[in-house]
Amino acid sequence: xxxxxxxxxxxxxxxxxxxxxxxxxxxxxxxxxxxxxxxxxxxxxxxxxxxxxxxxxxxxxxxxxxxxxxxxxxxxxxxxxxxxxxxxxxxxxxxxxxxxxxxxxxxxxxxxxxxxxxxxxxxxxxxxxxxxxxxxxxxxxxxxxxxxxxxxxxxxxxxxxxxxxxxxxxxxxxxxxxxxxxxxxxxxxxxxxxxxxxxxxxxxxxxxxxxxxxxxxxxxxxxxxxxxxxxxxxxxxxxxxxxxxxxxxxxxxxxxxxxxxxxxxxxxxxxxxxxxxxxxxxxxxxxxxxxxxxxxxxxxxxxxxxxxxxxxxxxxxxxxxxxxxxxxxxxxxxxxxxxxxxxxxxxxxxxxxxxxxxxxxxxxxxxxxxxxxxxxxxxxxxxxxxxxxxxxxxxxxxxx
Amino acid sequence: xxxxxxxxxxxxxxxxxxxxxxxxxxxxxxxxxxxxxxxxxxxxxxxxxxxxxxxxxxxxxxxxxxxxxxxxxxxxxxxxxxxxxxxxxxxxxxxxxxxxxxxxxxxxxxxxxxxxxxxxxxxxxxxxxxxxxxxxxxxxxxxxxxxxxxxxxxxxxxxxxxxxxxxxxxxxxxxxxxxxxxxxxxxxxxxxxxxxxxxxxxxxxxxxxxxxxxxxxxxxxxxxxxxxxxxxxxxxxxxxxxxxxxxxxxxxxxxxxxxxxxxxxxxxxxxxxxxxxxxxxxxxxxxxxxxxxxxxxxxxxxxxxxxxxxxxxxxxxxxxxxxxxxxxxxxxxxxxxxxxxxxxxxxxxxxxxxxxxxxxxxxxxxxxxxxxxxxxxxxxxxxxxxxxxxxxxxxxxxxxxxxxxxxxxxxxxxxxxxxxxxxxxxxxxxxxxxxxxxxxxxxxxxxxxxxxxxxxxxxxxxxxxxxxxxxxxxxxxxxxx
Numbered sequence: 083x084x085x086x087x088x089x090x091x092x093x094x095x096x097x098x099x100x101x102x103x104x105x106x107x108x109x110x111x112x113x114x115x116x117x118x119x120x121x122x123x124x125x126x127x128x129x130x131x132x133x134x135x136x137x138x139x140x141x142x143x144x145x146x147x148x149x150x151x152x153x154x155x156x157x158x159x160x161x162x163x164x165x166x167x168x169x170x171x172x173x174x175x176x177x178x179x180x181x182x183x184x185x186x187x188x189x190x191x192x193x194x195x196x197x198x199x200x201x202x203x204x205x206x207x208x209x210x211x212x213x214x215x216x217x218x219x220x221x222x223x224x225x226x227x228x229x230x231x232x233x234x235x236x237x238x239x240x241x242x243x244x245x246x247x248x249x250x251x252x253x254x255x256x257x258x259x260x261x262x263x264x265x266x267x268x269x270x271x272x273x274x275x276x277x278x279x280x281x282x283x284x285x286x287x288x289x290x291x292x293x294x295x296x297x298x299x300x301x302x303x304x305x306x307x308x309x310x311x312x313x314x315x316x317x318x319x320x321x322x323x324x325x326x327x328x329x330x331x332x333x334x335x336x337x338x339x340x341x342x343x344x345x346x347x348x349x350x351x352x353x354x355x356x357x358x359x360x361x362x363x364x365x366x367x368x369x370x371x372x373x374x375x376x377x378x379x380x381x382x383x384x385x386x387x388x389x390x391x392x393x394x395x396x397x398x399x400x401x402x403x404x405x406x407x408x409x410x411x412x413x414x415x416x417x418x419x420x421x422x423x424x425x426x427x428x429x430x431x432x433x434x435x436x437x438x439x440x441x442x443x444x445x446x447x448x449x450x451x452x453x454x455x456x457x458x459x460x461x462x463x464x465x466x467x468x469x470x471x472x473x474x475x476x477x478x479x480x481x482x
Numbered sequence: 483x484x485x486x487x488x489x490x491x492x493x494x495x496x497x498x499x500x501x502x503x504x505x506x507x508x509x510x511x512x513x514x515x516x517x518x519x520x521x522x523x524x525x526x527x528x529x530x531x532x533x534x535x536x537x538x539x540x541x542x543x544x545x546x547x548x549x550x551x552x553x554x555x556x557x558x559x560x561x562x563x564x565x566x567x568x569x570x571x572x573x574x575x576x577x578x579x580x581x582x583x584x585x586x587x588x589x590x591x592x593x594x595x596x597x598x599x600x601x602x603x604x605x606x607x608x609x610x611x612x613x614x615x616x617x618x619x620x621x622x623x624x625x626x627x628x629x630x631x632x633x634x635x636x637x638x639x640x641x642x643x644x645x646x647x648x649x650x651x652x653x654x655x656x657x658x659x660x661x662x663x664x665x666x667x668x669x670x671x672x673x674x675x676x677x678x679x680x681x682x683x684x685x686x687x688x689x690x691x692x693x694x695x696x697x698x699x700x701x702x703x704x705x706x707x708x709x710x711x712x713x714x715x716x717x718x719x720x721x722x723x724x725x726x727x728x729x730x731x732x733x734x735x736x737x738x739x740x741x742x743x744x745x746x747x748x749x750x751x752x753x754x755x756x757x758x759x760x761x762x763x764x765x766x767x768x769x770x771x772x773x774x775x776x777x778x779x780x781x782x783x784x785x786x787x788x789x790x791x792x793x794x795x796x797x798x799x800x801x802x803x804x805x806x807x808x809x810x811x812x813x814x815x816x817x818x819x820x821x822x823x824x825x826x827x828x829x830x831x832x833x834x835x836x837x838x839x840x841x842x843x844x845x846x847x848x849x850x851x852x853x854x855x856x857x858x859x860x861x862x863x864x865x866x867x868x869x870x871x872x873x874x875x876x877x878x879x880x881x882x883x884x885x886x887x888x889x890x891x892x893x894x895x896x897x898x899x900x901x902x903x904x905x906x907x908x909x910x911x912x913x914x915x916x917x918x919x920x921x922x923x924x925x926x927x928x929x930x931x932x933x934x935x936x937x938x939x940x941x942x943x944x945x946x947x948x949x950x951x952x953x954x955x956x957x958x959x960x961x962x963x
Binding site: 180182188190221222231232233317321322341342345457 | 558559561562566567568569570749752807810811812814815823826903904906908912913915916917918919920921922923924925926927929
């Protein structure tokens with residue numbers, strides 16, 4: 083009994099100690115968050131300025147800032163000032179993939195590479211002026227949003243589909259879509275299946291427990307097409323089964339089907355129907371509008387350059403362009419109607435030459451696509467990822 | 483057999499018993515052996531045939547698979563498998579680091595073997611010097627697997643490097659054996675210091691490395707100064723000694739920091755190297771913490787006891803993977819905003835050390851309970867201090883009793899390092915996945931090749947640990963005394 087009461091006393095002392103410490107801790111936190119808040123106020127006014135420069139869109143600009151302030155105070159306090167933090171650290175922390183062919187891999191030299199990783203380089207070039215100034219943290223699917231929220235990474239570019247629930251519940255902020263993917267169907271070239279209508283009564287290979295399987299059941303069910311699903315745990319098992327003819331159709335994301343088809347000994351074809359929308363792009367944490375805008379415009383600069391035909395090879399020749407919008411885009415001085423020559427300041431908080439840095443060090447969208455996704459068998463021309471002027475979906479707001 | 487026994491009995495029984503009391507050795511010809519063990523009756527024959535055919539088929543298909551398998555993926559990614567994303571132009575660092583490590587290990591083990599040899603002589607026991615043949619038999623899995631790994635290299639350099647490593651092992655061990663007695667007594671410190679230096683060679687100089695060097699030098703100097711008799715004794719003497727040791731240790735740390743920071747730290751570590759490194763660190767740091775926790779749990783001081791119990795039961799009650807995630811995702815939220823985020827590997831090592839300490843603590847506690855109470859009482863009766871009772875009487879017996887469980891924990895820890903991939907560390911097993919995503923290998927079904935390669939790597943080191951534990955048991959007479 084005596085020892086028990088002694089233990090109780092010790093526990094009481096411990097408890098009070100913990101309380102005191104935690105009280106001190108929260109004091110410190112408050113101080114820190116107050117700092118973060120004031121920083122953010124500054125950045126908000128910055129974006130307001132940018133808004134008033136932009137002739138037509140004053141309202142929407144201030145709306146954005148307002149709703150942001152009201153909605154997510156707590157998150158904002160924890161996350162504010164990412165741009166300043168990244169610039170003072172000198173390194174961009176990028177969450178990526180290391181096992182997705184074409185999008186995020188570790189090559190035989192040990193370097194990260196791929197379409198998504200190149201957009202990490204784009205953001206690093208835009209924000210820091212150095213396309214090599216980024217570090218990749220490879221993430222498994224389940225860890226990507228918690229890692230983003232923890233602040234360990236500044237931006238997540240890991241073939242992440244933009245959905246409403248992720249925008250909402252995961253406190254994620256999806257930016258410009260870099261790749262429009264979708265669930266497609268692959269068949270052997272000699273199978274005689276030309277479209278989904280021919281799939282009737284076919285056996286379809288699919289990974290078990292994925293949204294791919296759910297989509298398959300929903301869409302073919304709605305169309306009234308009977309089929310037999312053949313489920314596999316991993317692509318390592320599914321791939322040989324498909325090649326051995328255990329199923330006539332393989333359904334997965336179209337980009338992945340192409341990656342696997344590129345290494346097959348048999349000829350394959352991908353059906354024209356795409357049954358789901360999988361827009362993939364960079365994601366940042368909610369609550370730092372300034373950072374989201376910076377990342378967004380860095381990524382969109384690659385599409386704008388493509389639209390103007392500027393690539394890493396010819397970007398220097400555009401520095402003496404006659405077109406004032408190109409000069410403004412590349413951060414060159416332009417002469418306005420009154421004869422004043424000055425570098426246009428768009429107010430993003432970036433070096434005016436950020437787009438030039440991106441294009442000269444990494445390249446435009448088309449170059450990034452062809453370098454990473456060309457080898458796995460994806461074509462850009464005529465795909466949803468083509469430029470809007472060619473009938474695709476890649477469209478960015480004007481750079482002025 | 484029957485004939486033989488009959489003949490034997492036919493001889494003069496008395497003289498036979500007097501001459502040779504051991505049973506006759508049953509040396510059978512292969513044919514007889516098979517008849518006795520495999521085909522003694524019809525049922526056994528059928529079973530033997532079926533099992534034999536199955537084994538033959540297994541070997542046949544296994545060999546066929548190995549011959550037909552495409553090992554290009556291993557050849558292309560060998561460096562990633564072994565040392566991860568280490569920059570190619572800095573490859574001299576892992577090699578130099580390995581050589582410094584071998585130098586330390588060779589000198590230390592050579593000196594220690596000689597020390598125990600001399601001890602045997604002084605105690606008039608039969609001294610044994612282990613032959614190189616015995617060494618090879620002890621470590622054949624690791625030797626074989628390092629040759630196996632290098633056989634995938636595409637240049638001649640790794641072969642030369644490995645051959646040089648083998649030569650260096652022989653030379654340094656013989657050197658350690660021949661060192662003067664005064665140096666040999668300090669071999670442990672030399673070995674540990676060279677271990678840290680080898681880590682600094684591969685990582686570049688760092689503040690952490692300075693602390694580690696300083697700590698070891700401090701402990702070493704304290705033990706050296708304790709033998710200096712001109713210093714005063716008692717509390718003042720301890721203070722003086724600590725001050726002198728601190729100055730020397732600080733000087734070493736400062737000198738280390740003066741060397742320019744030109745390395746990469748351990749951000750780029752990966753592959754088998756990181757698996758082995760975290761295991762070694764987890765064991766060497768986890769052991770002392772674990773023993774302290776076990777003693778703390780058995781202690782009569784309530785605060786110490788409660789703290790130990792809470793730590794052990796919390797860590798043991800939570801999966802390692804969740805601790806890793808906690809350290810990676812939650813811990814930074816508790817740190818001050820302007821606090822530089824520790825490297826992933828730093829967090830991982832803290833977690834792995836704590837995790838292994840908790841498990842080791844429970845194993846050691848089991849050992850402590852196996853020591854009869856009479857041992858403690860007898861030691862106390864002979865006037866030993868509480869610390870000495872634990873240090874010289876209880877712990878040696880307790881630790882000896884739990885060697886198998888302890889080594890089991892070490893092997894489990896080695897394999898648990900594959901969980902590090904969850905926090906973005908490219909460890910040995912993960913390389914299998916990443917290399918299969920490369921464009922030239924994707925979708926070719928090569929995962930079986932890479933998994934086999936990784937399995938052989940894990941097996942070689944785990945089996946060596948297991949062999950060493952059995953050797954240690956035999957040496958310490960576990961199960962006989």
